Amino acid sequence: MYRISKEFHFSASHQLGHLPADHQCARLHGHNYIVVVELAAPALNGDGFVRDYHELAALKTYIDTAFDHRHLNDVLEMPSTAENMARHFFDWCRARWPEVSAVKVSETPKTWAEYRP
Template sequence: MYRITKEFHFSASHQLTHLPEDHQCARMHGHNYVVVVELARRELNADGFVRDYHELKPLKTYIDDEFDHRHLNNVLNVVSTAENLARHFFDWCAARWPETASVKVSETHKTWAEYRP
């Protein structure tokens, strides 16, 4: 299996209002998010790629236009956890690129959430 990854970045705020009032994530706060999309294929395409990295530019545009410097509670239809973001970006990518294998989202340099079907 051949695999490629590409990393994207954005900054946004969110608030997990369903958590107890004394939980730090119940307060509005922000992160510098990192999104890593992984694509995989058993065979390379005619150009010798899993997919040309340049073809992933629509994800950058989508993130920049819809997520960067936004309040995620107003953007997503689900609780704005890293896990739900990973699933959201996976679904968005898989609808465009069938080779999408997983999406990872980081809120801090020590934490990652991943969605992989």
């Protein structure tokens, strides 16, 4: 199996208001997010790619337009956890590129959430 990945960055605020008031994530705060999309294929296409990285520019445009420097509670219809965001980006990407096999989201340098069906 061939696997490729590409990393995207954005900054945004959110708060998880469903958590107890003394939980740090219940307060308004922000992160410098990293999104990594992974694509996999058992064979390469005629150009020798799983998929041309340039085609993934649509994800950068989507992130820059809908997520960067936004309040995620206003963007997402679900709690803006890294886990939910990984699933959201996976679904968005998979609808465009059938080779998408996983999406990872990081809120901090030490934390990652991944959605992989």
